[in-house]
Amino acid sequence: MNIDAKLGLDVFKLDKEPHIVIAQEVCATVCTNRACLYVCPADLYELDDAKRMTVNWEGCLECGTCMICCEPRALTWSYPRSQFGVQYRMS
Amino acid sequence: MEKVECIVVGGGLAGLSAAYGLAGAGAEVMVLERGDYAGAKNVTGGRLYVSPIRGFYPELWEEAPFERPVARELITMMGDGAHTTFELASDHLVAGPPQSYTVVRARLDQWLAEKVGEKGGMVVPGMKVDELLRKDGRIVGIRAGEDEIGADVVVVAEGVLRLLAEPAGLAARPDEKDHALGYKEVIELPAGVIEDRWNLNPGEGAAQLFLGTVTDGMMGGGFLYTNKESISLGVVVGMHAMKADGREIESHQLLERFKELPQIKPLVAGGTVAEYSAHAIPEGGIAKVPRLYGDGYVLAGDAAGLSLNALVTVRGMDFAIASGYHAAQAMLRAKAAGDFSAAGLASYEAALRDSFVLKDLETARAYPQFMEVPRLFRQYPTAVSRLFEDVFTVGPGPTPPLVKKAWRGVKRDFLRPSTLQDAWLARKL
Known part of the structure; x- marks a missing residue:
């Protein structure tokens, strides 16, 4: 089962605004390991054609792993606003 | 205001x-x-x-x-292609009031x-x-x-x-050295199937932990808890370990690989994944409170x-x-x-x-440091499984005596300076 199918099982209430914002300058010039690309359990980070980091924040499980692992602190990371984000039915 | x-x-x-x-x-x-x-x-x-x-x-x-009182505790040591499981089924876990529930x-x-x-x-x-x-x-x-x-x-x-x-x-601010990522799938299975697979009396539950290849040797492990009509199957892996590893294994793939192992597959067969979730876990112990x-x-x-x-x-x-x-x-x-x-x-x-809260954390003061021992998550689980494989093996030729087989395994995998060093660290646990 691929990761998109797994995320498709969860209930998400989508906000219009992202709750994770990447400081592109810091990400591109300071970061050496790009850990977000492999630590995120939802596999939300990827590099676009211009090698800029992007995050598909809509599928965020709100675990905070990317924020904790981002050494140059290039992420402005908050929980989604009230009444948005993942709503676990079991877990 | x-x-x-x-x-x-x-x-x-x-x-x-x-x-x-x-x-x-x-x-x-x-x-x-x-x-x-x-x-x-x-x-x-x-x-x-x-x-x-x-x-x-x-x-x-x-x-x-609650879901189920835990009547069986299982620890599985995973090597490549061989798992060894220790299982406790004890009256004391559920007699009187049960000590734990899923x-x-x-x-x-x-x-x-x-x-x-x-x-x-x-x-x-x-x-x-x-x-x-x-x-x-x-x-x-x-x-x-x-x-x-x-x-x-x-x-x-x-x-x-x-x-x-x-x-x-x-x-x-949470530090990667003191935190792990935990994530899991909730997989639906009928109650009767759960009870058959884990040898449970009706309504009772099992808790199973996995050490070794599940995290590909990184600090952490796998877990499985039986709920009423589902199981929670997941992985915990140290954030620092994921990054230090340098192999850039995508964290979410660990669980998928785990589920595909021939030793695990029958446990989840026929189940329907119902939810996927993740959370950070504080693991710094008393020193970080x-x-x-x-x-x-x-x-x-x-x-x-x-x-x-x-x-x-x-x-x-x-x-x-x-x-x-x-x-x-x-x-x-x-x-x-x-x-x-x-x-x-x-x-x-x-x-x-x-209370038990800070007393137990104090008692466990040495654990976070012990968890840094890399052999804990690859060599030892593999060695345990190899040892049991040796003991149970009957080959085409003559079979060496049991004690000799076991001793050979112990000598090969445990009588090493690094093991003694780890045992010395473990004395504080």
């Missing part, structure tokens, strides 16, 4: 436990929960050890919506929120707190969007990430770093409930004395030091 006696930030087990104690004693308490309902943002492995907390709110645990958080937390409501506490879901308000060095309330609410005491039970506590200067109180606030649960991975027992929810209980008691004493300063709330930390 509107004002209440106590605001609880976070309707998880720590926050709700505090609110239940406060409301039960007639204090004015408001729980602010950012999810659509209590438990909407919470993730456990999960199993709750009830024995340590049964004395707190004894009326609750009889009727709590749980599903959305059910458990919503139920506890209802209980808080019955005691007269107010639980407000769908309300995210954006800031802890400080004035003259003390916490005086919270801001949620445009709204500011004042309080004599704020119980900061916001969870592991400390998005409020850190900017307010109450606790440090911040000061738990100050002027106008107390820290409880994961926000206070109260969790313990002791390899075979993994705890956090019992600490959360206990810390909530003691936070409520301390707050009530502060109220009686009319002193909500740090001095007035100091009895909270004192009570936790006197």
Whole structure:
């Protein structure tokens, strides 16, 4: 089962605004390991054609792993606003 | 600014436990929960050890919506292509009151929120707190969007990430060295199938931990808990280990590979994945627990770093409930004395030091360091499985005597300087 199918099982209430914002300058010039690309359990980070980091924040499980692992602190990371984000039915 | 006696930030087990104690004693308490309902943002492995907390709110645990009492404990050592499982099936696990239960958080937390409501506490879901308000060095309330609410005491039970506590200067930003990523699938299976697969009496449950190839040698392990009509199957892996590893294994692939192993596949066969969830876990131990109180606030649960991975027992929810209980008691004493300063709330930390919470964390002081031993998560589980493979092997030629086979395995994998070094570290566990 691929990761998109797994995320498709969860209930998400989508906000219009992202709750994770990447400081592109810091990400591109300071970061050496790009850990977000492999630590995120939802596999939300990827590099676009211009090698800029992007995050598909809509599928965020709100675990905070990317924020904790981002050494140059290039992420402005908050929980989604009230009444948005993942709503676990079991877990 | 509107004002209440106590605001609880976070309707998880720590926050709700505090609110239940406060409301039960007639204090004015408001729980602010950012999810659509209590438990909407919470993730456990999960199993709750009830024995340590049964004395707190004894009326609750009889009727709590637990999944299954854990009657079987299994530890599986995983090598390449060979697993060895140790299994305890003991009357003592379930005779009298069971010592632990598997749980599903959305059910458990919503139920506890209802209980808080019955005691007269107010639980407000769908309300995210954006800031802890400080004035003259003390916490005086919270801001949620445009709204500011004042309080004599704020119980900061916001969870592991400390998005409020850190900017307010109450606790440090979570560090990758002290945190693990836990994630899991909830896989639906009929109750009868679960009971057949884990040899359970009707209604009873199993807890299984996996060490070794599941994390590809990185600090962590796999877990499996049987719920009523589902299993929670997941992986915990140290954040620092994932990064130090340098192989850039995508974390989510560990679980998928695990499920495909011929030793695991039959356990999940026919199941339907119903949910996928993830959470950060504090694993820094006692050394990373911040000061738990100050002027106008107390820290409880994961926000206070109260969790313990002791390899075979993994705890956090019992600490959360206990810390909530003691936070409520301390707050009530502060109220009686009319002193909500740090001095007035100091009895909270004192009570936790006197209780199993900080005592058990103190006992386990050496664990976080021991977990850094890389051999723990690859060589040893593999060696155990190789040893048992050797012992059980009957080849085409003559078979060496049993003791000789075993001794050969022990010599090969355990009689090494590194093992003695690890054993020396392990003496403190």
